[in-house]
Amino acid sequence: MDTVSCWEPSGNLVESYLRRCPARDVLTVLADKWVPLVLGTLRNEGGPIRFNELRRRLDGITQKMLTRTLRNLERDGLVRRTVYPTVPPRVEYELTGLGADLGVITHAMGQWALRHADEIGAARIEFDERAARDPEPVRL
Secondary structure, three states: OOOOOHHHOOOOOOHHOOOHHHHHHHHHHHHHHHHHHHHHHHHHHHEEEEEHHHHOOOOOOOHHHHHHHHHHHHHOEEEEEEEEEOOOOEEEEEEEEEHHHHHHHHHHHHHHHHHHHHHHHHHHHHHHHHHHOOOOOOOO
């Protein structure tokens, strides 16, 4: 799809996303729960980090999921993978300029989440209590 034609004349990003333009593909990258955490960890490191050290810092991620996430980020040009010809091979990961730029956005999202965590928690409790008192009928 042509990049220019995917944008609504009004500049409405949501409409653009729904029309399957390139912005949708990019936003889908951020929808992966591990991507912001991997980007944030690499951003905090400020330089190259080895796979196992990265995995240690990401509590709960499996080796397979970290490998998949890093490959996807490398494919998208957000992460650089460097292999050193040692025995065993040493592999390091770091953000590219593009990844660092995106890291600013994911960092802002994380800061927003921290500022509003209590409000979101309270809203969830209120919703769950209301749903327990007045369950809506299931509609098919």
